[in-house]
Structure formats: C-alpha cells, structure tokens
Amino acid sequence: MSRSLTRAPAAPWTRLVQGELLVTAIAAAVLLLLGIFIVWPMVKVLWMSVLGPAGLTLGHYREFVSTWRLFRILLNSLAVAAVSTVLTVLLALVLAYAVTRTTIPGKRFVSLMSLLPLISPPFLVSLAFILLFGRNGVVTRWLGLGWSIYGFHGIVMAQVFSFLPQAYILLANVLGNIDTALEEAAENLGAGPLTTLWRVTLALARPGLASAALIVFILCMTDFGNPILVGGRYNVLATEIYSEVIGLNDFASAATMSVVLIVPCLIAYLLNAYWVGATSYVTVSASASTGARPTPALVRWPLFLLSGGIALFIAVIYGLIPLGSFVRLWGSDWSLALTHYAFKSTAEGAWPVWNSVKLAAVSGVVGTALALVTAYVIERKRPPGARAIEFLSLLPAALPGTVIGVGYILAFNVPPLSLTGTLSILVSSVVFWKFPVAVLAGINALKQIDPAIEEAAVSLGAGSVRTFGRVVLPLLTGTAFSIFVYFFINGMVTVSAVIFLIYPGFNLGSVAILNQVENGYPGVACALGTIILGIVIGTILLLRALVGGERVAILKT
Amino acid sequence: MKITLRGLSKRFGSAVAVDGLSLEVREGELVSLVGGSGCGKTTTLRMIAGFEAPDAGEIWFDDRLIGGVPPRQRGLGIVFQSYALFPTMTVAENIAFGLRVARWPEVGIRERVGEMIELMKLGGLERRYANQLSGGQQQRVALARALARKPPALLLDEPLSALDAKIRLRLRGEIRKIQQDLGITTVYVTHDQEEALSIADRIAVMRDGRIEQIGAPEQIYAAPRTDFVADFIGISNLLPCRVVSAAQGAVEWEGERLRARLPGRTDGERVMLSVRPEKLHLLAGGASGSEANRLEGVVEVITFLGPVVRVEVTVHGRPLWVDIPHAGARALERRKPVTLAFAADDAVILAPSDPGRDAIAR
Numbered sequence: 001m002s003r004s005l006t007r008a009p010a011a012p013w014t015r016l017v018q019g020e021l022l023v024t025a026i027a028a029a030v031l032l033l034l035g036i037f038i039v040w041p042m043v044k045v046l047w048m049s050v051l052g053p054a055g056l057t058l059g060h061y062r063e064f065v066s067t068w069r070l071f072r073i074l075l076n077s078l079a080v081a082a083v084s085t086v087l088t089v090l091l092a093l094v095l096a097y098a099v100t101r102t103t104i105p106g107k108r109f110v111s112l113m114s115l116l117p118l119i120s121p122p123f124l125v126s127l128a129f130i131l132l133f134g135r136n137g138v139v140t141r142w143l144g145l146g147w148s149i150y151g152f153h154g155i156v157m158a159q160v161f162s163f164l165p166q167a168y169i170l171l172a173n174v175l176g177n178i179d180t181a182l183e184e185a186a187e188n189l190g191a192g193p194l195t196t197l198w199r200v201t202l203a204l205a206r207p208g209l210a211s212a213a214l215i216v217f218i219l220c221m222t223d224f225g226n227p228i229l230v231g232g233r234y235n236v237l238a239t240e241i242y243s244e245v246i247g248l249n250d251f252a253s254a255a256t257m258s259v260v261l262i263v264p265c266l267i268a269y270l271l272n273a274y275w276v277g278a279t280s281y282v283t284v285s286a287s288a289s290t291g292a293r294p295t296p297a298l299v300r301w302p303l304f305l306l307s308g309g310i311a312l313f314i315a316v317i318y319g320l321i322p323l324g325s326f327v328r329l330w331g332s333d334w335s336l337a338l339t340h341y342a343f344k345s346t347a348e349g350a351w352p353v354w355n356s357v358k359l360a361a362v363s364g365v366v367g368t369a370l371a372l373v374t375a376y377v378i379e380r381k382r383p384p385g386a387r388a389i390e391f392l393s394l395l396p397a398a399l400p401g402t403v404i405g406v407g408y409i410l411a412f413n414v415p416p417l418s419l420t421g422t423l424s425i426l427v428s429s430v431v432f433w434k435f436p437v438a439v440l441a442g443i444n445a446l447k448q449i450d451p452a453i454e455e456a457a458v459s460l461g462a463g464s465v466r467t468f469g470r471v472v473l474p475l476l477t478g479t480a481f482s483i484f485v486y487f488f489i490n491g492m493v494t495v496s497a498v499i500f501l502i503y504p505g506f507n508l509g510s511v512a513i514l515n516q517v518e519n520g521y522p523g524v525a526c527a528l529g530t531i532i533l534g535i536v537i538g539t540i541l542l543l544r545a546l547v548g549g550e551r552v553a554i555l556k557t
Numbered sequence: 558m559k560i561t562l563r564g565l566s567k568r569f570g571s572a573v574a575v576d577g578l579s580l581e582v583r584e585g586e587l588v589s590l591v592g593g594s595g596c597g598k599t600t601t602l603r604m605i606a607g608f609e610a611p612d613a614g615e616i617w618f619d620d621r622l623i624g625g626v627p628p629r630q631r632g633l634g635i636v637f638q639s640y641a642l643f644p645t646m647t648v649a650e651n652i653a654f655g656l657r658v659a660r661w662p663e664v665g666i667r668e669r670v671g672e673m674i675e676l677m678k679l680g681g682l683e684r685r686y687a688n689q690l691s692g693g694q695q696q697r698v699a700l701a702r703a704l705a706r707k708p709p710a711l712l713l714d715e716p717l718s719a720l721d722a723k724i725r726l727r728l729r730g731e732i733r734k735i736q737q738d739l740g741i742t743t744v745y746v747t748h749d750q751e752e753a754l755s756i757a758d759r760i761a762v763m764r765d766g767r768i769e770q771i772g773a774p775e776q777i778y779a780a781p782r783t784d785f786v787a788d789f790i791g792i793s794n795l796l797p798c799r800v801v802s803a804a805q806g807a808v809e810w811e812g813e814r815l816r817a818r819l820p821g822r823t824d825g826e827r828v829m830l831s832v833r834p835e836k837l838h839l840l841a842g843g844a845s846g847s848e849a850n851r852l853e854g855v856v857e858v859i860t861f862l863g864p865v866v867r868v869e870v871t872v873h874g875r876p877l878w879v880d881i882p883h884a885g886a887r888a889l890e891r892r893k894p895v896t897l898a899f900a901a902d903d904a905v906i907l908a909p910s911d912p913g914r915d916a917i918a919r
Contacts, residue, residue, distance in 0.1 A: 452641035455608055456699075458628050459635040460655030460706065470654075474645035 023464055027383040030374050034392040036417065037432040041407025042262075042399070048255035048410055060256040074260055077236040080152060080227070081220035081264075084159040088216045089209060091160060091310060092167035098307040100176040101201070102295040106308055113311035114168040116318055118554055119536050121493035121510050122162040123225030124529050128317040129158055130230065130522060131324050136331030150232030158226040161314060163219045167212040174208030175201070193296060207276050214272040218265045222400030224496035225510075229517055237261040238496065241402045245500065251410065258403040269398030321533065324526035340527040345516065348507055353531050356509035359426050359498075360491025367431040367438060367487035368480055374435075375442025376468060380454070390439075397436040401496030404433050409500055421503040429497045434490045437555050438483045445479035446472075481547050485540055486555040492536050558619055558709035558742050559584050560605060565614035566766075567600050574600040576766035577614070582710075585740040587733070588771075589753040592763035592789070598746045601763075602712050605744060607631050618709070634703030634741075638715040640695045642687035648698050649674070649683040655706045673701040676735065693724040700732065710742040717752065729756050750790045754778065762786050784907050787831040794837065794877045796830040806901060811873040816849040817904035829907040834867060834880040836903035839889075840896040848898035852877070856893050859886060870895060 050056050064070045095114050099107045117125065132139050133149035140148055149157070178201060186196040202209075224238045231239060237257050244254040295303070324330055328337045343349040377383065378390045396404070408429055412419040419425040449472065457467040473480075495510045502508055507515075509532050516525035540554070560582040567575040575597040582588045590598040603609040605616060607628030616623045623631065642651050652673050656666045674680055677697040687695055696716060703711060716732070717725045733756045736743050747753050753760045754774040761771040762785075770782045781787035784795050798808035798815065803822040808815050808830060817830060838848065854872035866886035868879045879897060889895070 450639050450641055452637040452639050453643060455606075455628070456635065456637060456641040456702070457643070457654070458608075459606060459631075459633060460702070461629050461632070461658040462654070463629060466658065471643050471645075 023377065023381045024383050026373060027377050027381070027385055027389060030370070030377060031385055031389055031392075033370070034389065034432070037428050038392055038396060038399075038435075041404065041411040044410035045255045045258050045403060045407045048251055049259050051252065060252055061260075064256055064260060070257075073235050073237055073240050073257070076152075076234060077221055077238070077261070078264065080155050080159070080234075080236055081217050084156045084163070084220040085213050085217045087156065088160045088163050088167050088220075089171075089213050092164055092171050092212060093205075093209065094303065095164070095168050095307050095310060096171035096175050097201075098303045100172050101178075102300060102303055104295070104300055104304040104307065106304070106311075110307045110311040111172075113314040115165050115554065116314055117162055118165040119489055119493075119540065120318070120533055121225065121495065121513065121529065122223065123158070123229050123495065123514070124321055124533070125161045125317055126154075126158040126226045126229035127324075127513070127517065127522065127525055127529060128320040129154065130517070131320050131330060131526075134522075138331070141331055149230050151230075151234045154230035154232065155223075155227050155234065155236070158230050159220050159223055161317060162223070162226060163216050164310075164314075166219060167216050170212045170215070171205065171208055174205050178204050193299070211272055211276045214268045214276065217268050218398060221261065221265050221268075222402070222496070224400075224402050224499075225514070228514065238400055238402045241406060242499065245406060245409070251406070254406050255410070258400070258406050261400050262398070262403060265398045265400060269395075273394070318533075321526050322530045324523060325530045327523065330522055340521075340523040343524060343527070345519065345521040345524050346512070348512065350528070350531065352507040352512035353509035353528060353535070355506055356492050356532065357535060359423065359430065359508065360488040362423065363427050363430040363434075363491040364484040364488040366427055367434065368484045370431065371435060371438035371483055372442050372473075372476060372480060375439050375446060376472065378439070379443045379446040380451070380472075381464075393439045394436045396433050399433065401433060401494065402500075404429055404497040405500030408497070420501065423506070425501050426498055426506075426508075429501055430487065430491050430494060433494075433497055434487060438486055441479055441483055441486070441555050442476070445476055449475055477547065478553075481543050482553040482555055485543060488539060489536055492532055559617075560710060560742060560744065561615075561617040562601070562605070563615040563617070565601065565604060565616065566612050567597075567604060567609060568612055573766050575604070575611075578763075578766065578768060579614075580761060580768060580771070582742055582744055584742055586758045587736055587743040587745055587756060589745040589747060589757035589760050590763055591747055591750055591753040591760055592769075593748060596763040597766035598748075598763050599714055600766075602714050602744060602746045606633060606635055606712055632706070632708055634706065634708035634711040636696075636699045636703050636711070636713045636716045638718060640687070640699040640719075642695055642698055642702070644687050647684050647686055648679060648690070651687070651698055652701045652705050654702065659706060669705055673705050676704075677701040692720050693728060696720065696728060700735075704735075704739070704741075708741070710744070711736070713743065713745045715747055716745075718748070725752075732756065754790065760790075762789060764789075780905060781831065781907065784829040784831065787829075787905065787907060792834055792878060793831045794834065796832075796875075798828055798830045800824055800826045800828055808906075811875075813852060813873075815904070816901040817906050818901060819906055822906065831905045831907055832899050832903055834878040835865070836899055837877065837879040838898045839868065839870075839879055839881055839885060840898050847900075849901045850899050850904070852897040854895055854897055856889055856891055856895055859889055859891070868895075870897060872897065 049060055050058065052059050064074075092114075095110060098104050099111050099114075104110075129137075129149050131137060133147075133154075134140065135148050137149070148154075182200055182204070183196050186200045187193075191199065222238055223236075224242065227234070227236045227239045228242070235243075237260065241254045241257050241261070244250045244257065325340050326336045326338070327333075328335045328339060341350075374389060374393055378386050378393070408425060409420065411417070412425055419428070453471060453475075454467050457471045462470065493510050495514065498508055499511050499514075502511055509528055513525045513528045513532075516522070516528065560580075562578055562580040565575055565578045566573070574595075578597070578601060580588070580601075590601060592598050600609060604611050607623075607626065618631075643654065646654065649670050652670045653666050656669060661669070670683075674683060677700060679694065679697055679701065682690065682694060682698075687698070690698065699716070713732070717728055720728065729752060745753070745756060754777075757774060759771060760774055760777050762769045762777065764785055770777060770786045772780075777786065777790050781790060781793070784793075787793040788795060796810045796815075798810045800819060800822050801807040801809050801814065801824065803819045803824055803826075806816050806819050808817055808819070808828065810830065815830065819828075822828060840851075852872045854870035854877065856868060857871045857876060858869040860867045860869070862880075865880040866883055868881060868886070868889060869876050870879055871877075877897065
C-alpha cells in the first residue's frame, strides 16, 4: 500500500495517458469531429439558404412558398412519404405478427426475405420493378399494358419493399417480447381472439408502431435512389435538390429545399426520440414467456398466404437482378449471355465497384473505431459535454443524404478544409451520416457489460487505456464486427450523399448503377448490382465464418 | 493496515445514502457492515474503494489521508457481488491481471498465480473461462484475483449472495479462515445478519446511512442497544412496555407485570422489552419453573426448523415466538393454552429508537 501511495508523482505525460485527462481529450476530439462533419455542413446549408445578393434574406423561402412549381415538390414528398409509410408499417406488422406470434409454416423464409433489403442498395428494388413493370418490363409487355411503373405509384411500391426490413425488425422485436401470459390472461377473462389482438397485443405494440412509422417516414422523405429511378416526372425534394446542384448549379435553391426537407424529418426524429421513447411499455421480464401460440386456422392460412406471398415477391425481386444481368437484352432477346459483365457501355468498366470496396473498407475501419470510442465515452465515462456528443452522434439519423451531400460540398470545397476530390470526404460522409446506428449499437453492447468488471480492473491498478483495451474491447469484438459490417454495407450501397462527392476517376458502384439505368443499360446495371450484392453477402459470410456466426449481426438503420 | 472513516457523508440527488458515518477498522480485523437495502453499506464500501467520492468526511489508511487518490492507486483487494471476472480471460489470466498491471516479473507472476490457485483450491481450472465455472468456483477466482497482489486490505461486497445456501456456508468458513491466516484487514458488506454474526470480529449494524450499533457479534446479539438492532440481528420478541418501578425492576405490558433489570430508567418511561425466542420457555401442564416472568397464551403455529421447533404463541393478541427442543413439541397442539416463562436477566430493555414505531413493533 505504502509503496503505491507514497511513490513519486508520475511524470505529467504518464498521468495524461493514464488519467481522466485522456478521456477529456478524447471527448474533446470527438466533439470537434462531430462539429466539423455534422454541425458545420448543416450551418453552411442554413447560411446559404438565407444569403442573398445583398446580405441576409428570406427571399429564397418566400420564393419557394409562393412558387407553385416548387411548393408542389414539398407536397409531393410529403404525399409519397405518408402513403409509403402507412403501407410499409401495415405490411411489416402483418409479417412481424405472423413470424413472432403465430404458428404459420415457412417463418424462417419470411423472416429472411424481410431482412434481405437491408444488405442491398435500396434502389435495387426500383431496378427490379423496372424489369417487371418498366416500358420493356416483363409484365408490361406480357399484358400489353399502356401503363408503366414511373410516377407516384412506382416510388411508393419501391419504397415499401425497400424499407420493409427496418419496420419489420422493430415490430418483430416489440411483438416478440410481449409476454404470452398477457394474452392468456385476456382469454382467461373471456376475451375473444380479436378483442385480445386489438386490446392487448396491438395496444402494447402501439409505441412500437408509432416508432416504426416515424422512422420509415424519415427514410421515405430522404430516399433518393428510388424516386430518381422510378419517379419519372414526379419530383420530390431529395431528387430536386440533386437537379438544382448538378443540373443548374443553383446552390441557394438547393440549400433552401434542403432546409425545407430537414424540417419534417427533424420533427419526426424528435417525436420518436423524446415522445415515443418515453411512452413505450416495458413488458419484458425475466420470467416472461414469449413466442407463438396456437393460431386458429381462420387466421393462420390467410396470414400464411399474405406473408408467404410478400416474402416470395421479395425473393423474386432479388432474383431478377442476377437474372437481368445474364439476359442479353431484357424484353426482346431472352438468350443468356455474359456480355453485360464486359461493361462495354462505360469507359470505367467495373472499376466503380472496386472503388466502392475501397470506400466501404476504409469507412468500416474508421467508423468502427470512432463509433466504439464515442459509445464508450458517452456510456461509461460521461465527461463534460457527453450529452452534446450523444445528441450530435444521433442527429444524422434525421438528416437526408442529399442534404449531407450539399452541406459537404459547401463546407469542404473551400479552405481551411478543402476535402472535395479526396477519398476522405467520401469516407467521412459515410461514417458520420451512418454514425447513429453504430454508436447506439456500441452503447447497447456496453450496457450489457457489468460495470463492476471495469471497476475490478481499476481496483487491480489498471488505467483507463488498459481497462478499455484489455477488458472492455475484447468483450466488444462481436459488436465491433457488426458495426464494421454496417459501415461496409453502407459504403457499398449508399448513393444520396456520395453522388455529390464523387470525383473524376473515382466513381462508385452504386452511382454507376444509376448511370447505367439512366443511359438505358439496365442489363449492365444488373450486373453491377449482382457484383455488389455478391461482395456484401460474401463479406458477411466470411466475417461470420471468422468470428463466429451469431456474433456478427446485421444492424438496422 | 488500519482503515478509519470520519464523518463520511454521501448524497445521491436528494437521497442521503451515508450520513456522517465514522468507523475504525483495526489492523487484521474483519468488520461486517450489515443492514437492509438502502442502508448505505455498499456506498460506504464504494467510498473506501474510491468508486464514489464522499461529499463530506475523511478516509484514512493508517496515517495517510486518502482524499483524491484514484481507486487504481488505493491498492485494495475488492470482491464484487457479481464477481466481475473478466469473461475473455482464463482463471489464471484473471488472477494474474493485477500482477501484470503492477509489472511483476513473469516468473513471479507464475509463482504467485500458482500459490493462489492452491490456496483457493482451484487446481485444474487454470485454463477455464468464467462461464465454464460454477458460482462457488467463480467466487474463489474473484477472491484469488483480489488477494494476488497482497493488498493491505480486502473489501467484499455481498460476496456470497448469489450462491446456493450450502456453498454459501462452506465458502464463508473458508473466507474467514483465509482472512485470519493472512491477517488482512477486511470490510465485509452483507444484508444477511446470520452471515455477519458468523464471520465478523465486529459487526456494524447500519440504518439510514448511520451505524446504529457496532460491537462483537456476541455483544450485538446479547445486548442490542435499540429495538431495530434487536429485530434485525436474530429474531426477537419485542414488547413495548412502561416502567412501573425502576428500583424494583418492574414494567407493565398489556396489563401484565414483568420483571427486568432497569438501571438508569425512570418510572413511567416507555421502553421496549426484548427477549430472544430461545430464552423463552414453555411450561406445559402447570409445571413450575424458577423464571420470574409468566405469560398465558394460546399455541398458534408450530414450525419445524431442524434443530429446534419454533412455536408461535398468541399472548394478548400478539404473536410471540418460542424455540424449544423437539421433545417438548410432541405434546403441543394448536389452539391449546400454554404458559410462557423467562428470567428477568434474559429480558433486554431498549429505548424505542423511534416512538412512532411502538405501534408496529412486534
């Protein structure tokens, strides 16, 4: 005792490495990064939207509200998001109920198919719909329809199947945790199956439904890939912002629309975080029995047909992408060939895909390290400013990718941080835009670890660094790989933010798919999509084989 | 090492966890902090460990004031309620962790780990992980890990609460033996009064962030100072009485005149008379005894407790417990009248710690 207490004070630098100073320094660094890569771009967007030729002005907003052509776009966005949200949540509810609370056959297939869109570029659904219902689509041709996918209904259909997984996971989790004893109690008290479903089960799931609806609403509002592929002449804010920047180089207008787009997203985000979060019913207890109960045939078979049908349809959608890549000319020449894999329609060949791999890998490593350190600082160390770090880390969940893209151009096109035209701007856009889910995963994993384990290490003389490195980090390997996979997938499939930030000679696979569709080469787009899907699935399987299956989870947005 | 606490206080928000607590743990002594949940015993331990900073008061290790010394430099051995073994390390790695941090030479580490494995009877488990051990084995590893660095003092926070009754008894004997063999100063937090009685040199009974009474187990058991202590440590029959004559040693309870020793009491004062179940006797069938006090009652419940039989007797509408040997219980029947007897010397007179509690005290 006397040895350790009376020894000479440690040199300042050792104290810095061992003590709370280090934590404070790390917290300050994290806060600085969040300030630069989240706050600063958004400030630039806001600034640009109120900057007129002669000082500050609200003229851009006045113009937006008073010009029907522009205001109409906001209404379009809201209408698409509202309809898509309702349909998505309803479908997800049916699927989640069928999988968690009933005894229908084929649950694993339904569950697997419901999750598939999580690991693919969201607009692959649109691409598949084009193959089915486009002007040369199988169904359109076969039935000789004068109708096609492009427009409001196309966006809605594509969004429903793109964002189904997010709603499904959330609702399956909520429904799956409801104690069956509650339903049994209701029935024991004389309630019929419908009364039980409505008054007990769904009543308990209500906060979950609200949460799912708000999250899906944000995803639909900010969705860029689907509207640009199947929107036709139906404009929404996310795509119009892109046109203003890339087509017209009108940053003021783009910034104004960005702010207009952020507002409903932010409202939905805050509602979900502070209102729904506070009302959720906790019914999980250690002794709770959860799971399926015998289902009456009258409910069972319609549910089976519906959920099985949806799952099958998703399977068909994803089957169409590789199929489309092997068919010589979709809609007219059905012979199989590998011509699309020669990538003759573009000078870049398949290079954009390898650029994507590079972006995904770097984002994965950087993002995982940053997210874990941030989660540890927020959850365990709570230095001054921890709440600000937490708020800023989670805020990007409310930010549209297009707005991030615009903000990054505005913020990083000029010194002191002129990053445009470098890989680092792409990496930071992926890392910080996708930061919330990663940080939350880290926080949740840390909450599972008994704080006494860290206290034990400290009482045995270990400092902050050693405690984190030797004791905490080894417990987080599964989480770390899950976060890596999450960033990797997003690096591979993201479009909306990076489409503003790619530079000559560095196109990305996901953007190349859009280019190929726009240029009329859906087959080549399918080939690129197939390769991307293959890489993503291959990476997940490889990591699972290396680290151990269940420990690498697929995180949801 | 001697641990001295002076006027230690800690609040969490508006809740007072520890309230001006003073305590001296002598060199080589095992002091048990015992009390119900929320009495401040764990908070006190965590302040000694350095995991919580006191709002007021001082902590001394021997003659050194341990003000802002961070927990990692206090050098104490700590055993946590949840054991807190490092799940990614083997038994041997867990035990060696503190030695590695202290940069012991590799040879010394191996030797010391071997010693601890032997001391804790963990032979053959060196390469196992925590989730491959039973609760009792995990507890041994936690103790080995805490003691490996030869700490000057040991802190144990409810170390046995997660274990089965049988293993709990065996381990508590082993902990006591090792503690005495090593002569290590120890603070032992538990909510289990029986555990505290059996293991401690001295017991500090805590309530509302203060020490209600501190003393050797026999002393606390035989001479509780308040009705709270009497009730918390062991089982007591508590009778709220009024002093009739302090000089003659007479009190009155429910119209009954009872004898007890009443030094320093005044006539008319309200006191609490406490008598342990084993100090009460059952006089069956008008048998006579030498005890000064007699109470008539009716047998309510007969409970078999193993070594003794506990009989609940209703006297003046109140349940009193009597522990008697098996032989005496055979003749007993529910609803039959019996006579209870106890000696004046076996009645402990306490000041009611809270007058309002008279109404609910048994």
